Amino acid sequence: MEHRMPEKPVTFRQTLQMRKDFVGKSCKLHFEVAPLKILRASRQYLYDDTGQEFLDCVNNTSHVGHCHPHVVGVGQEQMSKLASSYGFLNEQTALYAKRLVSTLPESLCVCFFVSSGSEGNDLALRLAASYTKRPDVICLDGAYHGNLGSLVEISPVRYKKLGQGHQKKDWVHIAPTPNVFRGKFGSNAANPGVLYANEVRKVIQKAEQQGRDIGAFISEPVISASGMVVPPENYFQNVYRYVRECGGICISDEVQCGLGRIGEHFWGFQMHNVVPDIVTIGKPIGNGYPLAAVITTKEIADSLGDFSSTFGGNPVACAIGRAVLDVIENEKLTSSAKNVGKCLKDGFKAIQPKHPMIGDVRGVGMMIGIELVMDKESKKPAKETAEILAYKLKEKKIIIGIEGGDKNVLVMLPPLCFTTDNARHVVQAFSEALANIESEAARVGLTNREEIVSDRPMDVPLDVITDQTTINVHNYSDDEDDAEDDDPVAKRARYEEVD
Structure with a gap:
């Protein structure tokens, strides 16, 4: 040697x-x-x-936790056996998909695996457009959803950094962040959640007047880039209803707040008593190893003709993902x-x-x-x-x-x-x-x-x-x-x- x-x-x-x-x-x-x-x-x-x-x-x-011994050990063991199996069956991917789906509402039952939250949100937009036949998206003015080209366009916090030369795309529609401390409607307003939701309805109506139909609404359950803004009660319930009434679907970006971080529930959307049509997760599910996922309904998943990812769902990532879920459960x-x-x-x-x-x-x-x-x-x-x-x-x-x-x-x-x-x-x-x-x-x-x-x-x-x-x-x-x-x-x- x-x-x-x-x-x-x-x-x-x-x-x-x-x-x-x-x-x-x-x-x-x-x-x-x-x-x-x-x-x-x-x-x-x-x-x-x-x-x-x-x-x-x-x-x-x-x-x-950094370098959790259970997560590290599982990753090392799987890496010594098989690191890549693109195009072949592997039990780690199947077992992890089943485990993830078991944590979600029954309608969210199909997984796509990728390597980052940005990839996940980009795929969510593709799925929404494929299913609704509409590319138009509503996002919030304080949102950040990733660093791919499509996601910079729905991340208004990046617009200031891009300078005045950046032009908002016609398919992007921006609603106010439901911030009751520094926003249009404060906490003293009667039912600010309904008032902010009505702002989304106005965005939908304006788009329709311009001949554009909304395909999707995307938001984090807690808007992190705006400084941990928690939308007020009744906001998401009304927004989801307005979006679905006009033929769109709802995407919950759980990259920051999924997997038990909000404490009360395992997923952020659950604190708002809504069920999204697509959930995206990344960052924490691999505890530092590149892993992300998109979970959606069978109908939406089946609308996408073809998808492949060389590294998404590889056996090492999925073994680590399962280990992370083990630790969350075992250590409460x-x-x-x-x-x-x-x-x-x-x-x-x-x-x-x-x-x-x-x-x-x-x-x-x-x-x-x-x-x-x-x-x-x-x-x-x-x-x-x-x-x-x-x-x-x-x-x-x-x-x-x-x-x-x-x-x-x-x-x-x-x-x-x-x-x-x-x-x-x-x-x-x-x-x-x-x-x-x-x-x-x-x-x-x-x-x-x-x-x-x-x-x-x-x-x-x-x-x-x-x-x-x-x-x-x-x-x-x-x-x-x-x-x-x-x-x-x-x-x-x-x-x-x-x-």
Whole structure:
């Protein structure tokens, strides 16, 4: 057997330089100017090249925890037997399809396997057009559904990034995001869900007046790119009815919120008491291994004349997919998402009155958004504050995301093995860091000092979420940040939309 010489370690600077030299500039990094080099991960923790441990609050792809031993073991075993079987029968694909279908309503009974959420949503559009004979799609103005060409067109959050040269396609119809904090209809409106649903009906009517018939409506049950917006009660029930009455079908994009993440149910659409015609899933179902699926009715599936995917449904991916479902069931992670998610949300709600810059706390299960504003009356988005806060938390070894159209919403979608202790730690650190930012903002006149409870970091009343005593958060320094990276304008915490 030939012995390989051990590779010489690649330094942080060498890694960064090679990325700059050989990877496209449009491929962004988290904390782009001062990125982390992650060497390994376990459960809800990341470890950088200096051995420091970071609490991962954003990696919903590692759904059941980074490098879960059961998932890793199953994948290794299958990879040693058979990795590709395109065009042949393989039991892993069949068993996984049967298992997935068993978690869904009876009508959703046919699977198509692909390798990413983007592929899944693209296939869903093809299925909808094939079945209805109509290419036109309604999406929401704060939506993101993937990075393929067809999906960029139904992802309005990307339009700003594409610039004024981008023209909306005639087959795309955009409805308002049902955001009761920062939208046309607030939570004080009588039945905002019905009012926002009526906006979709107006879009349908306008399209028909232009001679265009709607083929599909697509939305996430929780609109993640808008900053974890949970549509109000009765919204989806009415929208689905309007779309079906005009001959269209309904697609639920479960890439972010499926597989128990919302806590109350296994699938996001179930919290809205609707049954979609097509469900798309990706990211978490492979726990980091490329795997995605589209599940639909037999009638819609049979309308597509031909489909094939070389890697979709390969035996390694499907064996891993089955292992992920094993872990969710055996470790009761749906129930955990409900309980730990409640800890997170209750904790942030508890500190909200003490922070003039926390405008809204929202979400469900392990999908939490904290919207920052300059003041609660004007609701002016505090984008710079969100960026600074993300870096402050990075210094405390906590990785948190930023979303929303104004990039002012701190978001959390951690692995489902996240614990109540993790939740308390994050809320405490968040409150301390934000209190310092708010005090400085008041000092320089950006906010009203009278609104600041104290110039000192406050103790968080975490007894509302646990009977344990409040923990102390240790201060950390970012030793890996270089002196030349201290430009506050250049530093940005990047959490770009991905598959």
